[in-house]
Amino acid sequence: MKTLYCALGYACNERCMFCPCSEHPTNQPSLSYEEICEAIDRSIEERGVNNILFSGGEPTLHPDFFRILEYAKNTGAQISLLTNALRLANEDFADRMFEIIDGEKLDVTVAFHSHIAEKHDYLTQHRGSFERSMKGVDNMLKHNVRLSIKNNIVNYTYKDLPEYVRWMTNRFDDAVTLLFCNIDINGTAQVNKDKVAVSFKNSIPYLEKALDYIVTLRQEGHKRNVKVLTTPLCLLDPYYWGFVETETQANMTAYKVPFSDGDKSPLMYEVSSDSGPMFKPCQNCQLQNYCPGTWRSFRNNYDENMLKSICGQ
Ligand code: SF4
Numbered sequence: 001m002k003t004l005y006c007a008l009g010y011a012c013n014e015r016c017m018f019c020p021c022s023e024h025p026t027n028q029p030s031l032s033y034e035e036i037c038e039a040i041d042r043s044i045e046e047r048g049v050n051n052i053l054f055s056g057g058e059p060t061l062h063p064d065f066f067r068i069l070e071y072a073k074n075t076g077a078q079i080s081l082l083t084n085a086l087r088l089a090n091e092d093f094a095d096r097m098f099e100i101i102d103g104e105k106l107d108v109t110v111a112f113h114s115h116i117a118e119k120h121d122y123l124t125q126h127r128g129s130f131e132r133s134m135k136g137v138d139n140m141l142k143h144n145v146r147l148s149i150k151n152n153i154v155n156y157t158y159k160d161l162p163e164y165v166r167w168m169t170n171r172f173d174d175a176v177t178l179l180f181c182n183i184d185i186n187g188t189a190q191v192n193k194d195k196v197a198v199s200f201k202n203s204i205p206y207l208e209k210a211l212d213y214i215v216t217l218r219q220e221g222h223k224r225n226v227k228v229l230t231t232p233l234c235l236l237d238p239y240y241w242g243f244v245e246t247e248t249q250a251n252m253t254a255y256k257v258p259f260s261d262g263d264k265s266p267l268m269y270e271v272s273s274d275s276g277p278m279f280k281p282c283q284n285c286q287l288q289n290y291c292p293g294t295w296r297s298f299r300n301n302y303d304e305n306m307l308k309s310i311c312g313q
Contacts, residue, residue, distance in 0.1 A: 001078070003051040004043040005271075006036060007257040008068065010057040013086050015125035016113075018154050018196040020184040020297075021057070028258045030057075031265065033064040036256070037071050039267045043254035044075055047269060053080040060087040070100045080107040085136030086129060094139040103143025109179070110137055111150040114157045115167035123156060123196075148177040153207065155198040161210040169217060169224065177225040178214075180207060184230075184274065184295040197301060200235045200294075207231075211240050230275050233291045234308040246290045285309040 009030025010021055031039075043049040052072045060083055062068060072079050079101065085108075088094045110133060113123040117130035141147060149168055153161070161180075168178055183189055185197050207228070214226050228236070228243045236244065252271045259265035277285065277293035285291070287310045298304065 001051045002047060002049045002253040003053050003080075004040065004049045004077075004254040004256065005053050005055065005252045006031070006039060007055045007057065008036065008059045008062040008065070009258055011061045012056060012058045012084075013061060013126070014058070014084050014129060015188075017123050017125065017156075017188065017192040018152055018183045019188040020186040022187045030062055031256065031258055033067055033071075035264070036064075036068050039254070039256040040072055040075060040077075042267055043256075043269075044077065047253050049077060049254055051078040051080060053082070055082040058084055058086070060093070066096060066100060069097065073101050073105075078107065079105065080109070082109050083136075084124070084129070085110045085133040085140065086126075088136030088139050089132040091139065094136070094143075098143045103140065103145040106140075106145045107148070108140055108145045109148040109150055111152055112168070113152060113154070114160060115164045116160070119157055119160075123154065146177075147172070147175075148179050150179040150181055152181050152183050153198060153203050154183060154196040155202075156195060158198050158203040158206050161203075161206040162213060165210040165213050169213070169222070174222050174224040177227065180210070180226075180228045180231075182230045182294055185297040185301050190297075193301070199302060200232070200306070204231075204235055208237060208240055211243055214243070230292055230294045232277070232294055232307055233287050234281075234285070234310055235306070245292055279304040279307050281305065281307040281309040283309075286311045 010028050011030065040052060059065065059081060069079070088097070112120060112133065114120045120130040121127050137147065149172060151164060183196060185193060189196055214224070217224065226243055227245050229245050231244060233241055233244060252273065253269065255268045255271040257265060275293060275295045277288045277291045278296060279293065279299060281304065282288050282293060
């Protein structure tokens with residue numbers, strides 16, 4: 001799939017403690033409708049993009065969100081949306097969105113940071129966000145969107161992962177994908193590092209217990225898609241490697257985000273991912289072509305020698 005990653009703007013209605021964006025991103029103007037349409041047209045024409053991924057900040061806050069969605073839909077490309085779903089809790093907003101696009105043609109990813117509402121709200125710094133996001137998700141599921149629920153593994157909640165999986169698998173049917181991600185310690189996450197960053201050494205035993213539950217469910221016939229992202233293979237028992245998105249995170253075909261100094265932002269092609277097997281031990285590792293590695297920021301916060309080259313010299 002050839003993807004245009006497009007951050008419509010950095011405005012957000014949550015203030016997640018582990019957000020990799022700066023604490024003050026709202027000073028940056030959002031992309032204009034015209035800029036976004038131009039990026040869509042050029043990336044399709046010049047690079048054959050067939051998936052348009054809208055992100056932010058919170059993309060639904062863009063003043064021209066519906067027009068942008070309609071424009072993107074009319075290109076025939078697949079549309080993906082990373083959203084906190086808060087605005088989708090509003091029935092009118094949800095109805096308007098699904099007047100524009102058929103839910104079955106929309107890939108949506110929503111993060112729930114805990115199965116306990118108070119913990120989720122603490123991490124988003126937005127009281128009531130758990131309930132509202134859940135309502136937004138339910139409104140989208142009525143329209144059969146292809147939904148992924150994401151858990152960002154953070155210090156505040158990593159010990160809850162096994163219970164989280166039980167909650168998630170009870171709450172959502174098998175058509176809903178479950179994603180586990182490690183966080184990129186940049187921006188706000190860097191400022192809150194003591195509260196949110198957790199070492200792989202601490203988190204992985206809990207992640208493995210959570211995956212054990214998925215294995216049990218699969219033995220009972222459940223078919224849920226579960227993916228572990230940004231997790232080095234060498235730190236996970238090989239028994240669980242089947243859950244890992246093993247292909248090195250591909251570079252983005254096209255990339256359009258608001259430019260940090262407010263100038264007109266360029267449309268960039270083949271932008272390197274900020275995660276991958278990019279550490280010293282990876283250089284001689286036979287899994288380098290299959291391993292997702294992790295975020296570049298890992299290097300600034302942990303000893304990269306904890307990674308163990310597989311069959312290296
Ligand atoms: S050494 Fe690097 S490439 Fe090899 S498994 Fe570990 S993170 Fe992946």
